[in-house]
Amino acid sequence: MIVVADNLRITLPVIQQAVERFDPEPIRQMANACKAAGAQAMDINSGPLTRNPAEKMTFLVSNVRACVDLPLVLDTTNPDAMAAGLAVCNGRATINGISLEPEKLQRILPLARQTDADLVAYLLRPDGHVPADAAGRMEAAVQLFAKCEKAGITAERLIFDPIVAPLAWQDGNRQNMAVLETIRTLPDLLGTPVRTMAGLSNLTTGAPDAATRKRYQQAFLPMLAAAGTDFILMNVLDPDLMRTAKACRNITAGSIFSWQ
Structure with missing residues (x-):
């Protein structure tokens, strides 16, 4: 059983502000804290990233990768952000994720x-409901x-x-x-x-x-x-x-x- 840190998510104000300002320090502090706590992988939850998605995901992934060597799970619904994150992962990553929803397919x-x-497959109905x-x-x-x-x-x-x-x-x-x-x-x-x-x-x-x-x-x-x-x-x-x-x-x- 592999423990994946879900702590680096854009819903946290400190992470959201760091992404908006392109401030690497809060991102690196969180990544280091998760590794020190025993995380075996890290989920980077950037949300939908409607503005500058590729640039912001590149910023997130690059700064996490700069300080920890854990496997990464890229968690975004924006395909441009996902593609950018995959490009700078420097190793195998996991796409989080896909479902039967037509747009995601x-x-x-x-x-x-x-x-x-690798690919996370959510077991949802085509309408996105559980x-x-x-x-x-x-x-x-x-x-x-x-x-x-x-x-x-x-x-x-x-x-x-x-x-x-x-x-x-x-x-x-x-x-x-x-x-x-x-x-x-x-x-x-x-x-x-x-x-x-x-x-x-x-x-x-x-x-x-x-x-x-x-x-x-x-x-x-x-x-x-x-x-x-x-x-x-x-x-x-x-x-x-x-x-x-x-x-x-x-x-x-x-x-x-x-x-x-």
């Missing part, structure tokens, strides 16, 4: 086809798998994200049990080993306070690990959450356990 899938980047249950997620997986295969993208490059739902949704509990079922079932459903990713922070969107957010994320993280999730997108600057992730990895590693 038309604009993001060609970028994946042109590069050797499926109601595990069956809906699996149907989306089968359709996406076929479209990617037709485009020449092999199963080894795909990372399926079944969409962790906020618990505050009316059916949040049921949705997240469906996430676990989907993760466990996908290899048999698709007839080949495939990787999965889960965005842990989504679980506690709207939580009343930090203590509640931590408690529920710490409860769900072992469930994701036990289901076989390969990548956990999470807040790596929370030391308690990171300790839980490390313990989960040690238990599920499949190797001989040692307290050392």
Whole structure:
């Protein structure tokens, strides 16, 4: 289970201001902090970047790459920004991501086809909504798998994200049990080993306070690990959450356990 830092996102005021001002220091500080905390990869969430998308994504990726050598996950809905980020990655990157939404298939899938980047596949309906249950997620997986295969993208490059739902949704509990079922079932459903990713922070969107957010994320993280999730997108600057992730990895590693 690989821990991917979700801390470098443009929704944070300090990151947003740094991008607008092309100020590298906050970007580099965040990247270094995430690596020091134990992140094994970094998600660079630039959002849609409607103004100067290529220049801003180049700025973000270049400054992260200048101070850490972690694998990068490029998280943007803007294809121009994605192309610019891929161009300066200096190594394999992951495109985050694609779904059955027609615009993403038309604009993001060609970028994946042109590069050797891995590709996150969101299990959403074509209208962008989250499926109601595990069956809906699996149907989306089968359709996406076929479209990617037709485009020449092999199963080894795909990372399926079944969409962790906020618990505050009316059916949040049921949705997240469906996430676990989907993760466990996908290899048999698709007839080949495939990787999965889960965005842990989504679980506690709207939580009343930090203590509640931590408690529920710490409860769900072992469930994701036990289901076989390969990548956990999470807040790596929370030391308690990171300790839980490390313990989960040690238990599920499949190797001989040692307290050392």
